[in-house]
Amino acid sequence: MEQLNFGRNQISGSIPAEIGNLVNLTLLDIGQNMLSGKIPLTVWNLSNLVVLKLSMNKLSGQIPSTVGNLVRLSQLYLDDNELSGNIPAYIGQCQRLLILNLSVNYLDGYIPRELFSIPSLSLGLDLSNNNLIGPIPQEVGKLITLGIFNVSNNKLSGDLPSELGQCVQLQSLQMESNMLNGIIPQSFSALKVIQKIDLSANSLTGQVPQFFGNFSSLHYINISYxxxxxxxxxxxxxxxxxxxxLEGNTGLCETAAAIFGLPICPTESTRKGKMNARLLLIIAPPVIIAFLSFLCVVVTIMKGTKAQPSESFKETMKRVSYGNVIKATNWFSLVNRISSGHTASVYIGRFEFETDLVAIKVFHLHEQGSKKSFFTECEVLKHTRHRNLVQAITLCSTVDFDNNEFKAIVYEFMxxxxxxxxxxxxxHQGSARRLLSLGQRISIVADVASALxxxxxxxxxxxxxxxxxxSNVLLDYDMTSRVGDFGSAKFLSSSPGTTPEGLAGVGGTIGYIAPEYGMGCxxxxxxxxxxxxxxxxxMLTAVRPTDALCGNALSLHKYVDQAFPERISEVLDxxxxxxxxxxxxxxxxQNYIMPLVxxxxxxxMESPKDRPGIHDVCAKIVAIKEAFVETL
Incomplete structure (x- = not known):
């Protein structure tokens, strides 16, 4: 046996030590279960492993030094468990690692310098949500191809290492909620492909570097507190x-219009314009505020208008070859694969000479219905354009190196x-590690309703x-919702007899499929x-429609309806x-949760005639969202 994948189930108990007898394993994925206890030492002797995923369980104990035995490992996920102790320096012996995720555990001590001696560590290093202390080692500069570096929510101290500026391929830098101090080094000006920076909740001082304003790829920055x-x-x-x-930085100011509500920076007036400058300081603010208010109204109106397909949509699509795709996905490496289904697999990748990560959906053309799914998605992408729909960057329809048909669609990476x-x-111990606030839930469901x-x-x-x-609602950097996966979509025709009937052609998921489809409607x-x-x-209850909790009630609707309204708090997330x-x-x-429920x-409702239209639903949810925002 070379691959063993029991991920995303409800397996409980401990990992059997006998798993170490599978000496030929290259992939072991038992993540996202309910496993507990210590990781057997025999796992660390599976020297042929390339991918090891144990994340999102309740595994405890320490990571042993024998982790260094996994010299072929390219992907190591131990995140979201209850592991404790120091990070062993012996991980540095895993010289083929592309991604290392130890986040959301109880690891403590210093970050070992040996981690930064892994030259292949390009996809990501995530040590967030632990109890790590001390400075960030200067050796971090050795990871010149590192794409994601996340050490947030620890107890790290000291200055930001200037050597981090040598990681010129860095796209996401998260160091929030630590005890870091000092200034932002000038060397960070070399991070020209950075997309996201979060340095919030530290003790950083000095000025915000002006070069941040010159980064064309940077679209999110948080330096608050x-x-x-x-x-x-x-x-x-x-x-x-x-x-x-920018919140929590009392010394900041703006040199132009007060977009962020900060004070206008004091400036040295020229001799000729000294009096005019003083006059402008008196007159300009109310004029600017009025103008910005007008702009806000215009932007709000524009956001509410329909998004029309671009006439030059096909012309703006980049052409990519099969060779481009295999390079971007590391030859369809398991390390890059995000998900896999019957008709297609999705990979994370980056095209040569490009800076942005992308999601590449490769269709399994040998499987029935996959080609139809490809053409359906293409047809949808051709006719739709909306801020709450996942957007395609390009597609690839060609043949592979063996002259077999090949089709893929390249999407924005969420x-x-x-x-x-x-x-x-x-x-973990009674508290969720990733939390959605009520405001975020309202915003997300408003986005989905707008898309529908x-x-x-x-x-x-x-x-x-x-x-x-x-799982088909994706979230961007700023948590904007994007509805995706249109492989089962259908265009309604006004011609009699052309609308598909019954379950033939309906590719929905159990629990979410409308009951009338099963009756031939x-x-x-x-x-x-x-x-x-x-x-x-x-989203409000954190209960799946197929969960055992819904068993006696027969459906999630009835499970919630039985508690509504008097006992609704009992079924909420x-x-x-x-x-x-x-x-x-x-x-x-009373104002938000009850109306949403x-x-x-x-x-x-079971009968289609009892359900409202989505336009009315969208209007109600937008009203709830606006009322919620007004209370902030």
Whole structure:
């Protein structure tokens, strides 16, 4: 046996030591289960392992020095467990590692310098959410191809290492919630492909480097709750106040219009313009504020308008070859594979000479229905354009090196994964490690409703998604929702007899499929509304429609309906961050949670005629969102 994959089940108990007898294993994936106890020492003797995934369990104990025996390992996931002790320096012997994830554990001590002697560590190093102490080793500069570096939520101290500027391929830098101090080094100016920077909740001082405003790829920066002072950059990401967090830095100021509400920086007036400058300081602020208010109204109106397909859509699509795709995915490496289904697999990758990560969906053309799924997605992408739909960058339709047909679609990479990952986190000692606030849940479901409203009511002919569920709702860097996976989608035709009927052609998922489809009814927008209702109830309760909790109630709808409204608090997600104030908690329940649950129940009614249209649903949720935002 070379590959063993029991991931994403509900397996409990301990890992048997006899697993070490499978000496030919190259892949062992038993992540996302309920396994507990220590990792058997025999696992660390499986010297042929290339991929080891034990994440999202309840495994305890220390990582032994024998981890260094896995010299062929390219992917090591031990995250989201209850591991403790120091990070062994012997991990440095795993010289082929592409990604190392030890996040969300109870690891302590210093970060071993040996970690930074792994030249292949390009996809990511994640040590976040532990109890690590001390400075970040200067050897971090050796990882010149590192793409993601995350040491957030530890107890690290000392200065930001200037050597980090040598990691010129870095795209995401997260160091928030530590005890770091000093200034941001000038060497960081070399990080020209950086996309995300989070240095918040430290004790950093000095000025915010002006070169941050020159980074064309940077689209999110959080430097809040530090001790920065002086002018903030005026260009780049700093022109978009939604992508910048500056709170808690009392010494910051702005050199231009007060986009961030900061004081205007004092300037030295020229001799000729001294009096004019003083006059402008008196007159300009109210004029600028009025102008910005006007701009905000215009932007709000523009965001509400329909997104139309671009006429030059095909012309802007880049052409990529089969060779480009295999290089970008490291020859379809298991390390790069994000997910795999019947009709396609999705890989994370980066094209040569490009800086952005992408998601590449490669279709299994030998499987029945995969080619149809490819053409369906292409047709959808051709006719749709909306901020809450996943956007394609390009496609590849060609032959491989053996002259076999090959088809793939390249999508934007969604950095925060799927909604499913967020509403079903692993629990550690009674608290979830990844939490969605009520505000985030309202915003996400408003985005999904907006996407469905666009598909149902703003396209001609209307389109039915047919497989809406949390795993098909993806989240961007700023947690904006994007509905994706249109392989099962259907365009409704006005011609009699052309609308598909029954389950033939409906590729939905059990628990989310509208019940009428099983009785031979035609595909309709009401089917998507039902799926949306289940998704909304699942997001509020963190209960899947197929969970055992729904067994006696027969469905998630009935499970929630039995508790609504008097006992609704009993079925809500216990890990939704609560309100500290009792009055605020009561208002939150009455004004936001109860209306959302009501909408979820109405949308998931068994009979299609009892469900509302998505346009009305979208309007109600947007009203809830606006009311919630006004209370912030």
């Amino acid at each position: 530090n001790k920065f002072e002086g002018p903030i950059p005026a260009g780049g990401v700093f022109t978009n106040f939604k992508e910048v967090s 950095a925060n994964g799927s909604l499913d990952m967020w509403i079903h986190p692993r629990i 409203d666009y598909l149902h009511n703003q396209l001609t002919p209307p389109m039915i998604h047919c497989d809406l569920k949390p 035609k595909i309709s927008t009401g089917g998507d509304v039902y799926s949306f209702g289940v998704l909304l109830l699942e 216990p890990h939704m961050p609560p309100e500290e104030d009792e009055v605020a908690a009561s208002l939150r329940m 009501s909408i979820g129940l109405m949308c998931s």
